[in-house]
Amino acid sequence: MKEQLQARFFDEVAIDFGHYWAVIKRNLFYVVVFALVMSGVAVWAAKQLTPMYLSTVSILVESKAASPVSVEEIYGFDASKKEYMKTQFEILRSRKIAEKTVRRMELHNNPIFMPESSTPSLMSQVRGWVSEVTGGAETPSARLSEEEINNAKVKATAAKLLSSVAIVLVKDTQIMELSVSSPSAELSSQIANTMADVYVENYFQEKVEMTTKATNFLTESISGLRTKLDKAEQKLSSFYEENQVVNIDGVTGLAGDRLSQLNSQLMTAQHELEANRAIYERTRQQVDRETMYSLPAILNHPAIQRTRDEELKAVRKVSELEKTYGPKHPVMVAAQAELIAIRGALESQVDELLSSIGTQYQSALERVSKLQTEVQVAEENYRRLTGLETTRSALQREVSVNQQLYDSFFSRLQETSEIMDFESSNARILDVAEVPAFPSKPNKPLIVIATFIASFGLGVVVALGLDMSNSTVRTPEDVERKLGQRMLGILPLIKGNKLALRTYFDGSNHQFSESIRTLRSSLSLLNIERQNKCIIVTSTLPQEGKSTVATNLAFALGQIEETLIIDADLRRPSIAKLFGLPKYQPGLSNLIMATHSLDECVVKDEESGLHVISAGTVPDHAQELLDSEAFANCIKALKSKYKYVVLDSAPSQSVADSLVASKVCDSVIYVVKAHDTSENLVSNGISRFLRIGSRVDGVVLNQVNVKKYSKYDSYAGYYDEYEYGKS
Known part of the structure; x- marks a missing residue:
């Protein structure tokens, strides 16, 4: 019994295709009859369908149109970006292009494109748009003007036109294919060509409007920039007149050099003053003459050094003569007298030198005081000139900036003005739409064959489903x-x-x-x-x-x-x-x-x-x-x-x-x-x-x-x- 149950389990798990094929054969007659009946219904339905004709126009979109100047740069539009083709694709299928096409061809009054049978749905759309405009539901007393009715018809026709249009971007190219489907072969080609023309002209019109706006904008901007430039130049001129300066850069440079020289002289004078002060203060102290002689300022003085050398020679001479002569010997007397005379001269020189040290100290003190005054005056003058230079630089920069802006806007205005007389477009029609010889849909043989296949498949599925259930x-x-x-x-x-x-x-x-x-x-x-x-x-x-x-x-x-x-x-x-x-x-x-x-x-x-x-x-x-x-x-x-x-x-x-x-x-x-x-x-x-x-x-x-x-x-x-x- 266990083996029988296991066998049944594996038989249930396995897919028995032979059984399914037997089920299909058993119900084949009913499946075929069902498929034939549905195919007959499909034949009848296909005959009731209105034939639709498809016409296609090819448009070449150039990313860089011939233009003397890129006005788009004023508005930040760059045609070189890869999103450009997608943008043109969206423009071509926009409601604006559709409405322009409808108005140009008067499709809203065309009985072929907008047959009388579509009037109820059109009026319902009109009532919907009126309700949106009035902000509430339409009342029985509402009355529509002819213009409102016409605009509503145009909008409804444009919506239908967009549903009848197919746009394809050809891969790896700059070509767009615009296909229009309608009940009339001639009307399909006319709509496709007209819509392509409207798209091409729309770019030129938009460009003209853009140029006009740019010109107005530049003109208004130039007027304001001219006023700012005149004011800046007037301020700079008044500055030169008030301060009586011509080459303020050179004057400021000279003042800086003069201040640098005076500072250098002042530092030197201060060093000399410090040295003279030390000597002067030492000489004013109560010291003996020998100590005085040892002062560096006196000891190192050339005249004192020469006199001291003579004194040493005289002392050496007296010392040598004492060994030979007596004190009263004329030679000794003469040598002593010479020594005394030299020492007297040395004292006189020291006194004169002490007197000159005081004079030098006073002179150095006066020189430092004078240089400090001159440095202070030079600094004040330099600060004044530096302030003037800063003010002049600011005024000059303002003039330069306004001048550059004015020149740039003026140049762009001249370039923009030239575009007004230069007609160019970013797109052109590559292949016009031809009148199709045969309808594109409905594909009646395909509908019948597809219906037969689908019905046959459905019948098989139903038969298998009934068998499984x-x-x-x-x-x-x-x-x-x-x-x-x-x-x-x-x-x-x-x-x-x-x-x-x-x-x-x-x-x-x-x-x-x-x-x-x-x-x-x-x-x-x-x-x-x-x-x-x-x-x-x-x-x-x-x-x-x-x-x-x-x-x-x-x-x-x-x-x-x-x-x-x-x-x-x-x-x-x-x-x-x-x-x-x-x-x-x-x-x-x-x-x-x-x-x-x-x-x-x-x-x-x-x-x-x-x-x-x-x-x-x-x-x-x-x-x-x-x-x-x-x-x-x-x-x-x-x-x-x-x-x-x-x-x-x-x-x-x-x-x-x-x-x-x-x-x-x-x-x-x-x-x-x-x-x-x-x-x-x-x-x-x-x-x-x-x-x-x-x-x-x-x-x-x-x-x-x-x-x-x-x-x-x-x-x-x-x-x-x-x-x-x-x-």
């Missing part, structure tokens, strides 16, 4: 694919009244008879190596044909061996009624309860030779009887007497009688009514038998529409379609 068991393929069980046989659907008991022997229903024989052969071949004496026949629900299968299988087995059929459905027995037995006829329940003997319970059908045991007296405890040892002994005894024992049991979904009875049987045949019972119920019913260990030989599919499925599926071996089994 149908959970019943319909074909032998479903038995193997959905239930994972062996297909023992199929019984064809026989229309008309209820199937007669002896239909198996009726030569007019040879297909049914052959199906029963096929079931018998399948069962015999399946159990060729084992004895299969006791066979129980059951189903999931009532009215699936289990009693029919059990009875006719018993007829078929009875043709080759002695066979007994038992009505094991003790709750709703049917065998006795089928064979015309009386209700009081003892049967299985009486045999189990030992109220009657076997001979009393067995009835032989004289026409077929089949032995029959009915249900007998209907008990209150049917399941207990079937689960009893007496029932098992009874079946055992019957198996020893008959070659085949066929039990017609109760449906497995309703009660568990068939499960209990299957324990003493050799095999189970499960009957399923085609297109009726859910696969889940059938699977659950079969699984219950497998779980208790009963042997399920396979499934018999009952009431199959053989004629319907024989065109698409192979049923070889299940029935004789060509009457070769007919006797």
Whole structure:
């Protein structure tokens, strides 16, 4: 059982393309009919559509148009940027271009482009625009002027024109293709060419307007700049007159040099003053003459040094003469007199030098004071000149800036004025729109073919969807694919009244008879190596044909061996009624309860030779009887007497009688009514038998529409379609 469940799981996971193909073939007729019907509808609808003609004009957009001066720079528009082509694309499909085209061609009054049938929608748009303009809902008293109505028509027509226009930027080029679709071939080409002309002219008009605005702007700016320049020049001139300076840069330079020289002289004089002050203050101190002689200023004086040298010579001479002459010797007297004279001269020189030191100190002091005064005056003069230079520089800069601005704007004004007489455009028409010979849409053959393909595909999807949503068991393929069980046989659907008991022997229903024989052969071949004496026949629900299968299988087995059929459905027995037995006829329940003997319970059908045991007296405890040892002994005894024992049991979904009875049987045949019972119920019913260990030989599919499925599926071996089994 585990292997069977696993096999069913993997079969469900795998995609069975063969099954889907069989479903498509089975429903192919209906799918084709549906597709043909929808194609016919598409043919009718295509004939109702208005043919539309498409005309295309090519426009070459130049990123740099011929121009003597780039006026766009005034407004910050750069045609060299890569966004330029996108900008032109948006301009071409703008409402402004569309409205200009509508007004030029009067498309709002053209009956072809704006037919009378579109009047209600146009008026509704007019009312909407009026409501927007008035800021509220339209009132009954509202009255529209002719101009307002005309403008509303133009706007509505422009909106329709934009919906009929397709613009394409040709990749890696500066070419735009403008395509217009309309009901008229001539009108399509006229609209395309006119719209292209409007776009080209619009650039020139915009450029002229831009130039005019630029000229006005430059003129106003130049007037203001001229006034500012005159004022700046007047200020500079007044500055020169008031300060009486011509070359203020040179004067300031000289003043700076003079101040630098005076500062240098002042520093030198201050150093000399400091030196003289030190000598002067030392000479004023109370010191002896010898100490005075040792002062550097006196000691290092050239005259003092010469006199001192003479004094040293005189002293040396006196010292040498003392060794030879006496004090009073004329030579000695003369030498002494010379020494005295030299020392006297030295003192005189020292006194004069001391007197000159005081004079030099006073002179140095006066010089420093004078230089300080001159430096102060020079600094004040330099600061004044520097201030004047700063003021003059500011005034000069103001004049220069205003002059540059004035010159620049004046030059641009002259250049802009020249553009007024220079006509140029950034675009030109490369290929004009030709009158199309054939409509571009609707493509009627394509519509019909597409409708057929789509309808066919939809039909296939619906067929597959219905097949997937149908959970019943319909074909032998479903038995193997959905239930994972062996297909023992199929019984064809026989229309008309209820199937007669002896239909198996009726030569007019040879297909049914052959199906029963096929079931018998399948069962015999399946159990060729084992004895299969006791066979129980059951189903999931009532009215699936289990009693029919059990009875006719018993007829078929009875043709080759002695066979007994038992009505094991003790709750709703049917065998006795089928064979015309009386209700009081003892049967299985009486045999189990030992109220009657076997001979009393067995009835032989004289026409077929089949032995029959009915249900007998209907008990209150049917399941207990079937689960009893007496029932098992009874079946055992019957198996020893008959070659085949066929039990017609109760449906497995309703009660568990068939499960209990299957324990003493050799095999189970499960009957399923085609297109009726859910696969889940059938699977659950079969699984219950497998779980208790009963042997399920396979499934018999009952009431199959053989004629319907024989065109698409192979049923070889299940029935004789060509009457070769007919006797």
